[in-house]
Amino acid sequence: MKPVKKHKHTGMGVMNIMILTDHESRLLYDYYEPERMKDIDLIISCGDLSPEYLTFFATLCHVPVLYVRGNHDGRYAENPPEGCICIEDDIFVYQGVRILGLGGSMQYIPGAANQYTEQQMKRRVRHLGFKLWRRRGFDILVAHAPAWQVNDLEDLPHRGFAVFRTLMEKYKPKFFFHGHVHANYSSNFKRKDTFGHTTVINAYDFYVVEYPLEG
16 A cells, blocks of 8 residues: 555645546556556546556556446446456445445446436435444445436436435445546536535546545
8 A cells, every 4th residue: 555645735645546437538548657556545436438548547556446336337247347446335335435336327228237217226225224324424425327407417317316416415435436428518517616525526537635534
């Protein structure tokens, strides 16, 4: 494990998390430079990226690569990203940070892989009840889809899940990372927003978050 870094202004310990989704960055992939990744402590994919792309980072960056599935990640079933950790329907703890994963999008093709109705997503959350109790909540929600009316779109395929709002209201995580709404879909694209106590970040392409560590 890397030594804990300090925030240059606050002096607090920080973990640098690179989040990825929806678009394979030429800057990171085609023009890969180890120097650009040297301060990254954790990589999280919010879905709709090729397994080869995630395997690339797992191989070269020597930090954990976590992922949830997007609505276009059907081939993960046969060809999952090598060296990466799927956090679907689980709470993964890294350096004391509790990370909850719930991939997939709103169902717009009945029976399609990685698509869920609101009720199906609510059932997934209910099944997490014991893990949420045992871990006393979570610090980061990782999903592919956004939350309902929090930077989602009105069309069914890109509509967010209301249950994600419920999770944020109840557990007050520091961050919610998602994808699915691409930067070129709307002139109103927002990289960052706030919902209650939670900072919401659309990870389109890639983005680096400084996560404050306790103690």
